[in-house]
Amino acid sequence: xxxxxxxPQIVGDLLPTDxxxxxxxxxxxxxxxxxxxxxxxxxxxxxxxxxQDSNDLEDIYEKYLxxxxxxxxxxxxxxxxxxxxxxxxxxx
Amino acid sequence: MAExxxxxxxxxxxxxxxxETIQILERITQYVPQQITxxxxxxxxxxxxxxxxxxxxxxxxxxxxxxAFESDTSLRQIIAEPLYGRLRTLAHRWTDDIDKxxxxxxxxxxxxxxxTLPTDPLRPNFFFGPKSDRHFLEVVWASRQIFELLSxxxxxxxxxxxxxxxxxxxxxxxxxxxxxxxLARRENSLxxxxxxxxxxxxxxxxxxxxxxxxxxxxxxxxxxxxxxxxDTVDLDIDITNQIGDQLGFECYFNTTEKALLFLDHxxxxxxxxxxxxxxxxxxxxxxxxxxxxxLLHGFSHIKLGFHPARxxxxxxxxxxxxxxxxxxxxxxxxxxxx
Numbered sequence: 001x002x003x004x005x006x007x008p009q010i011v012g013d014l015l016p017t018d019x020x021x022x023x024x025x026x027x028x029x030x031x032x033x034x035x036x037x038x039x040x041x042x043x044x045x046x047x048x049x050x051x052q053d054s055n056d057l058e059d060i061y062e063k064y065l066x067x068x069x070x071x072x073x074x075x076x077x078x079x080x081x082x083x084x085x086x087x088x089x090x091x092x
Numbered sequence: 093m094a095e096x097x098x099x100x101x102x103x104x105x106x107x108x109x110x111x112e113t114i115q116i117l118e119r120i121t122q123y124v125p126q127q128i129t130x131x132x133x134x135x136x137x138x139x140x141x142x143x144x145x146x147x148x149x150x151x152x153x154x155x156x157x158x159x160a161f162e163s164d165t166s167l168r169q170i171i172a173e174p175l176y177g178r179l180r181t182l183a184h185r186w187t188d189d190i191d192k193x194x195x196x197x198x199x200x201x202x203x204x205x206x207x208t209l210p211t212d213p214l215r216p217n218f219f220f221g222p223k224s225d226r227h228f229l230e231v232v233w234a235s236r237q238i239f240e241l242l243s244x245x246x247x248x249x250x251x252x253x254x255x256x257x258x259x260x261x262x263x264x265x266x267x268x269x270x271x272x273x274x275l276a277r278r279e280n281s282l283x284x285x286x287x288x289x290x291x292x293x294x295x296x297x298x299x300x301x302x303x304x305x306x307x308x309x310x311x312x313x314x315x316x317x318x319x320x321x322x323d324t325v326d327l328d329i330d331i332t333n334q335i336g337d338q339l340g341f342e343c344y345f346n347t348t349e350k351a352l353l354f355l356d357h358x359x360x361x362x363x364x365x366x367x368x369x370x371x372x373x374x375x376x377x378x379x380x381x382x383x384x385x386x387l388l389h390g391f392s393h394i395k396l397g398f399h400p401a402r403x404x405x406x407x408x409x410x411x412x413x414x415x416x417x418x419x420x421x422x423x424x425x426x427x428x429x430x
């Protein structure tokens with residue numbers, strides 16, 4: 001049985017709850033793939049999408065990408081950073 | 093690097109990798125400074141009796157890589173134009189604190205296929221690992237910048253959009269640890285290496301990606317066995333605007349004993365030929381991690397490749413890692429350490 005992924009599926013998933021009310025459903029319900037295609041590949045806007053909707057989408061995209069990120073050490077190939085390394089044995 | 097390659101060519105490794113391959117690698121790496129990598133190794137097919145080996149190099153120190161490019165002599169031995177110039181550009185961006193693409197890269201891998209080593213040793217396959225704290229839409233954006241820089245051969249329309257799908261369909265635990273293009277094979281797809289899917293999470297994930305052969309009984313049965321015998325099973329997929337037919341299951345083990353049991357399983361199933369079984373078994377039994385070693389030799393994992401028309405093939409990955417980063421990458425405990 002397929003489990004539901006928890007990563008963002010629609011544009012609304014990118015936003016914290018208090019910001020969602022600022023954007024119309026047309027924008028919030030776009031799939032992530034559609035948002036990517038519009039913002040990054042110049043794909044056609046969906047039917048009924050207004051210029052304001054387009055500006056809102058761009059605004060959300062920018063907010064999402066500029067949100068604070070945590071620092072984490074670089075990871076070597078086969079594992080996440082050392083703090084999440086699930087190997088049960090270490091040479092250290 | 094040539095010195096290290098030669099020094100690590102032990103008798104047990106010689107039963108798995110031909111001397112001709114080592115000679116080629118020594119020749120092409122003789123001017124490559126060892127400091128560009130703390131992690132490198134071999135990929136050996138277990139389904140073929142011939143002694144063959146791919147060669148893999150991890151680059152995870154951008155400043156040292158850039159120093160090697162600035163010297164402008166050594167890396168030309170292992171990377172031919174036009175890729176050399178393109179990779180040089182990327183390496184410089186990797187050292188730039190304000191370059192958005194560079195700052196997203198955690199590491200890179202160069203992989204040299206054994207088919208091309210004797211004739212064309214200078215066109216590696218290329219992978220990069222995104223930093224794990226980056227937003228996935230950034231990762232997709234950066235992937236496009238990187239691969240459009242490295243290759244003039246474009247990818248099918250919709251590939252990066254499907255990359256968005258591949259990442260967004262992962263659960264909380266899984267992540268895309270490597271994104272690559274098989275430049276040496278001139279394949280027009282991306283290869284994704286997906287780590288830390290939850291136990292038995294591969295089938296649900298492939299179902300979400302609409303993998304067309306998910307109900308293949310051979311696939312399902314072997315994957316179940318992998319989950320039973322391995323401690324972790326990671327996933328490789330090839331994508332364009334959809335998922336490709338070929339899959340890889342990368343099996344990791346906490347102990348050498350478990351790895352040996354898996355090797356027995358492969359032999360019983362005809363997935364490891366007899367010419368490789370005993371030499372690999374002997375080699376794994378001999379691996380030791382001595383306290384005075386700066387460069388440690390370890391077994392990494394075994395990969396089972398699946399294609400619906402051809403079934404399964406198996407490969408083993410053996411690596412060499414400097415002690416100071418070994419705990420980041422070494423999972424399998426040798427039989428005894430001193």
